[in-house]
Amino acid sequence: MSARSAAPLARATHLAIHALPAFLAVGGLILAWEAYVHLSGVAPGTLPAPSRVVIQGFAQREALWQNTVPTLQATLFGFALSLSSAFVFSVLIDFIPFMRRALFPVFIISQTLPMVAIAPLVVLWFGFGLMPKIGLVALVTFFPILVALVQGYAATEKELETLLRAMGANAARVFLTARLPSALPYFFAGLRIAITYAVVAAIFAEYSGAARGLGIYILNAKNSFRPDLVLAAVLVSSALTLCLFAVAAAIEYAATPWRHAGKASRR
Structure with a gap:
C-alpha cells in the first residue's frame, strides 16, 4: 500500500479511536436507560424506553421529516445571517475603534x-x-462568532504587522494577509459554540408561533401525552446539531490545513 493511499486510512483510524470513548459513553447511557425501564416497570407514558422512541419515531418518520424541513430552513438561513452580520461588524470594529466602544454594549445587552x-x-x-x-x-x-473574530484579530503577531507595513502594505492588505488568517482558529471555535445553539433557537422560536416545525411537533406530542414522540423529535434535533457541528469541523479542517499539518508532525 502506497503512502498516499494509506494516509486516508490512517486518518479514519485515528478519528475512530478518538471518537470511541464518546460512543462508549453514549451507548452505556442508552443501555442503562433501556435496562431501567424494563426492570422498573415504569409506564411508557411516563418514561419510554429508547427502543420505543426509535420505533415510534420511525413510524412517524414522514411527519417528523415534514416538520424537520422548516426547522432546518430557519436554522440555516438564520445562521447564514448571523455569520455575515458578525463578519461585517467585526471588520467595522477592527478598522474603527470607536465602533467597538459604541456597538459592543448594544450587542451585550442583546x-x-x-x-x-x-x-x-x-x-x-x-x-x-x-x-x-x-x-x-x-x-x-451572532455574539459568540463576533467575539471570536474580534479576539482573533487582536491575537495577530505585532511583528508580522510591522513587517507588512514596512513593505508598504496598507491597512486592508494587512487585514487580509495577517489579521484575518490569524483569526480563523478563533472564528471556528466561536462557530462551533454558536452552531450548537442554532437548532435549539429555531425550535424555541417555533414554540412561540409557527405552522410547522419540530417545536410545533414537540408541543403537539406533549399535549397528546406522547413522551416517546417528544423524545423522537429531540433525537432528530440532536442529530441535526451533530451534523451541523461535523460540517463546521470539516470546513475548519479544510480552511486551516497548516494547523493539522503541525499536529501531525508532532505525533
Whole structure:
C-alpha cells in the first residue's frame, strides 16, 4: 500500500479511536436507560424506553421529516445571517475603534434579553412566517462568532504587522494577509459554540408561533401525552446539531490545513 493511499486510512483510524470513548459513553447511557425501564416497570407514558422512541419515531418518520424541513430552513438561513452580520461588524470594529466602544454594549445587552420574552414579541411583530425564526436564530448565534473574530484579530503577531507595513502594505492588505488568517482558529471555535445553539433557537422560536416545525411537533406530542414522540423529535434535533457541528469541523479542517499539518508532525 502506497503512502498516499494509506494516509486516508490512517486518518479514519485515528478519528475512530478518538471518537470511541464518546460512543462508549453514549451507548452505556442508552443501555442503562433501556435496562431501567424494563426492570422498573415504569409506564411508557411516563418514561419510554429508547427502543420505543426509535420505533415510534420511525413510524412517524414522514411527519417528523415534514416538520424537520422548516426547522432546518430557519436554522440555516438564520445562521447564514448571523455569520455575515458578525463578519461585517467585526471588520467595522477592527478598522474603527470607536465602533467597538459604541456597538459592543448594544450587542451585550442583546444577549441579556430573555428568549422566552422576546420570541413571542418577534412573532407578534413579524407574523408566523420564516423571518421571525431566522431573526431569533441570528440573535442567539451572532455574539459568540463576533467575539471570536474580534479576539482573533487582536491575537495577530505585532511583528508580522510591522513587517507588512514596512513593505508598504496598507491597512486592508494587512487585514487580509495577517489579521484575518490569524483569526480563523478563533472564528471556528466561536462557530462551533454558536452552531450548537442554532437548532435549539429555531425550535424555541417555533414554540412561540409557527405552522410547522419540530417545536410545533414537540408541543403537539406533549399535549397528546406522547413522551416517546417528544423524545423522537429531540433525537432528530440532536442529530441535526451533530451534523451541523461535523460540517463546521470539516470546513475548519479544510480552511486551516497548516494547523493539522503541525499536529501531525508532532505525533
